[in-house]
Amino acid sequence: MFLLALPDGPYVHKSISKMPTTTIPTNKAVLSALLRADFTTQWRNRKSVILILLIPVIILISWKGVVDKMGGAFVLSNCITIGLNAIGLMGYSNAIARDRDKGIFQRLRVAPLTAWSIMASRLTVQLAMIMLVSTCVFIAGHYVDKITLSPAGYALGFAMAFVGGAVYLALGQAIVGLIKNAETVNAVSRLVYFVFIMVGMFAEIGVLDKLGEAVKWSPYGTVKHILAAGMQPSAWSQHSSTALLVTIGYALLFAALGIKWFRWSSK
Amino acid sequence: MEHPSSTIVLQVEGLHVSYGAFKAVSNVSFDVRAGEIFGLLGPNGAGKTSTLSAVEGLLQPQAGTITVAGYNVKENPLHARANLGVQLQATNFQPELTVAEILQLYAGIHGVPLTKEKLKDILVNINLEDAAKKRFGQLSGGQQQRVSLIIAMIHNPQLVLLDEPTTGLDPQSRRQLWERMESMRNNNHGILLTTHSMEEAEAVCDRIAIIDHGRIIAIDTPQVLVDKHRNDPEVISVSRRGKITLEDVFIGLTGRAVRS
Numbered sequence: 215m216f217l218l219a220l221p222d223g224p225y226v227h228k229s230i231s232k233m234p235t236t237t238i239p240t241n242k243a244v245l246s247a248l249l250r251a252d253f254t255t256q257w258r259n260r261k262s263v264i265l266i267l268l269i270p271v272i273i274l275i276s277w278k279g280v281v282d283k284m285g286g287a288f289v290l291s292n293c294i295t296i297g298l299n300a301i302g303l304m305g306y307s308n309a310i311a312r313d314r315d316k317g318i319f320q321r322l323r324v325a326p327l328t329a330w331s332i333m334a335s336r337l338t339v340q341l342a343m344i345m346l347v348s349t350c351v352f353i354a355g356h357y358v359d360k361i362t363l364s365p366a367g368y369a370l371g372f373a374m375a376f377v378g379g380a381v382y383l384a385l386g387q388a389i390v391g392l393i394k395n396a397e398t399v400n401a402v403s404r405l406v407y408f409v410f411i412m413v414g415m416f417a418e419i420g421v422l423d424k425l426g427e428a429v430k431w432s433p434y435g436t437v438k439h440i441l442a443a444g445m446q447p448s449a450w451s452q453h454s455s456t457a458l459l460v461t462i463g464y465a466l467l468f469a470a471l472g473i474k475w476f477r478w479s480s481k
Numbered sequence: 482m483e484h485p486s487s488t489i490v491l492q493v494e495g496l497h498v499s500y501g502a503f504k505a506v507s508n509v510s511f512d513v514r515a516g517e518i519f520g521l522l523g524p525n526g527a528g529k530t531s532t533l534s535a536v537e538g539l540l541q542p543q544a545g546t547i548t549v550a551g552y553n554v555k556e557n558p559l560h561a562r563a564n565l566g567v568q569l570q571a572t573n574f575q576p577e578l579t580v581a582e583i584l585q586l587y588a589g590i591h592g593v594p595l596t597k598e599k600l601k602d603i604l605v606n607i608n609l610e611d612a613a614k615k616r617f618g619q620l621s622g623g624q625q626q627r628v629s630l631i632i633a634m635i636h637n638p639q640l641v642l643l644d645e646p647t648t649g650l651d652p653q654s655r656r657q658l659w660e661r662m663e664s665m666r667n668n669n670h671g672i673l674l675t676t677h678s679m680e681e682a683e684a685v686c687d688r689i690a691i692i693d694h695g696r697i698i699a700i701d702t703p704q705v706l707v708d709k710h711r712n713d714p715e716v717i718s719v720s721r722r723g724k725i726t727l728e729d730v731f732i733g734l735t736g737r738a739v740r741s
Contacts, residue, residue: 236550236552236560236563236564237563237592238559238560238563238592239563239589239590239591239592240592243589243590243592244589244590244592246589247585247586247587247588247589247590248586248589248590250582250585250586250589251575251578251582251583251585251586254577254578254582255575255577255578258577258578259577313575316573316576317569317573318573318574318575320539320569320573321567321569321573321574322590323537323538323539324537324538324539324562324565324567324569325562325587325590325591326559326560326562326563326590326591326592327559327590328559478539479539
C-alpha cells in the first residue's frame with residue numbers, strides 16, 4: 215500500500231496534534247526559492263534571451279557607419295532602448311500572461327508567501343536581463359564600433375538603462391493588466407514594440423517632421439535621450455533632467471495602471 | 482496566536498461569495514476534522530470552486546469566516562496557508578522546470594529543508610525516482626497527479642484541499658490515489674475533496690456535503706444520506722437499477738437538468 219513520503223522522513227505517522235507551532239518561512243527563504251526557479255526558467259528559455267540580445271547587437275553592428283556622424287552615445291542609446299523594449303514588451307509581458315493563463319500564479323499564491331515576493335522575483339530576473347543587454351551592447355560597441363565611454367558614462371548608462379527598463383516593464387505589466395488572454399497579450403505587445411521601434415527610429419532620423427518632436431517625449435524618446443545623456447555626463451542638460459522626470463513619470467503611471475488592472479487569474 | 486487544540490482543521494461559517502449581482506455561495510457552513518475525508522459535491526456552477534477559492538484565500542468572501550487550523554484566513558492568511566496543502570485542478574507548474582526543481586521550489590517557499598537524500602526518498606516513494614530530471618509536462622497524467630499531491634503535502638499540512646484529483650486518471654491510478662488519500666487520513670490530516678464521481682465519494686469520503694445553487698442542501702455520511710433519502714420520490718424516480726445509490730440521491734436532490 216502506498217504511503218506518503220514527506221520531507222521529515224520516508225513515512226510520517228505522527229499525529230497532527232504533535233506538530234510544532236505554525237512557522238512562516240522567512241522572506242529570504244521564499245525569495246531564494248523563487249529566484250532559483252525563475253532564473254532556471256529564464257535559462258531554459260535561452261533561445262528567446264539570445265534573440266533579445268541579438269537584435270540590439272545586430273543593429274549596433276549594422277550602424278557602424280553612422281557612429282562618426284551621429285556619435286557613439288546616439289548609437290548605443292538607440293540599441294539599448296530597443297533591447298529594453300524587447301525585455302519589457304516581448305519577454306516580461308508574455309511570460310506573465312502565460313504563467314497567469316496556466317494558473318502558475320494561483321498555485322504559488324496558495325503557499326504562505328506574499329504577492330509582492332512573487333513579483334519581486336520576476337522583476338529581479340528582468341533587472342538581470344537589463345544588465346545583460348546593456349553589457350552586451352557596451353561590449354559590442356567597444357570592440358566592433360570602437361565606442362568607448364568614460365567610467366562615469368558607463369555607470370550612468372547602466373543607471374539610465376534600469377530607469378528606462380522600468381518604463382517598459384511597467385508598460386508590459388499594464389498590457390497584461392488590461393488584457394486577460396495570453397495570445398492577445400502576445401499580439402498587442404508585439405504591435406506596441408514594433409510601433410515604438412519604428413516610430414522612435416524614424417523620429418530620430420528626422421523623417422517624421424512635427425510628429426518627431428512629439429515622439430521625443432514619448433516613452434521611446436525620453437528613454438533614448440536619458441540613456442544618451444547618461445553616457446555623456448558632461449553633456450547632461452536641463453532637457454535631460456526633464457526627460458528623466460518624464461521617464462520616471464511614465465514608469466510610475468504604467469506601474470500604477472498595471473497594478474490596478476492586474477488580475478492573478480485569467481478566468 | 483496559540484496553536485488550536487480543536488480537532489477541527491477547517492471551519493467555514495456563513496460564507497457568502499458574490500460576483501456582481503450573482504450569488505455564487507450563500508450562507509455555506511461546514512467543518513472538516515482531522516483524520517477525515519470530507520467530500521464537497523455539486524453540479525457544475527454549484528459553488529464548489531468559489532468555496533474552495535475562499536478557503537485558499539484566492540478570493541475575498543462578502544461575508545462569513547473561514548479558519549484553517551484555528552487561523553482566520555482573512556486575519557492570518559500566511560498562517561492559514563502554512564497549514565494548508567492544495568492540489569488544484571490544472572497542472573499549474575512552470576513547464577520549464579524539472580520534477581526535482583519543482584519540489585525544491587515548493588519546499589523552499591514552505592520553509593522545508595530538502596536535502597538531496599530527502600528529495601530522493603520522496604521520488605522513490607512516489608515511484609518517480611527516474612523522473613527527477615524530467616520536466617513536469619513530460620509526465621503522464623497519473624505521474625503528474627502524484628507530483629502534485631506530494632507538493633500539496635510537502636510541508637505536512639493539517640488540511641489538504643484536493644480539487645477533482647482523479648479526473649482523467651485510469652482506474653489503476655485512481656485506486657492508487659484513493660489509497661494515498663486514506664493514508665493521509667490515517668496520518669490525521671483533514672482532507673476536503675471535490676469530485677464529480679459518486680463512486681469516489683462513496684469509496685473514500687467519511688462525510689459529504691451536497692452543494693447546489695450556492696447552498697448546502699445535504700450534509701452527512703454517504704450511507705446516512707442514502708438511507709435518509711431512499712424514499713424521496715425524486716430519488717426513486719432517477720434510480721436506474723432499483724437499488725438506491727449516492728448518485729441517485731445526488732441527482733434526486735440537485736435535479737436531472739444538465740448544468741453548463
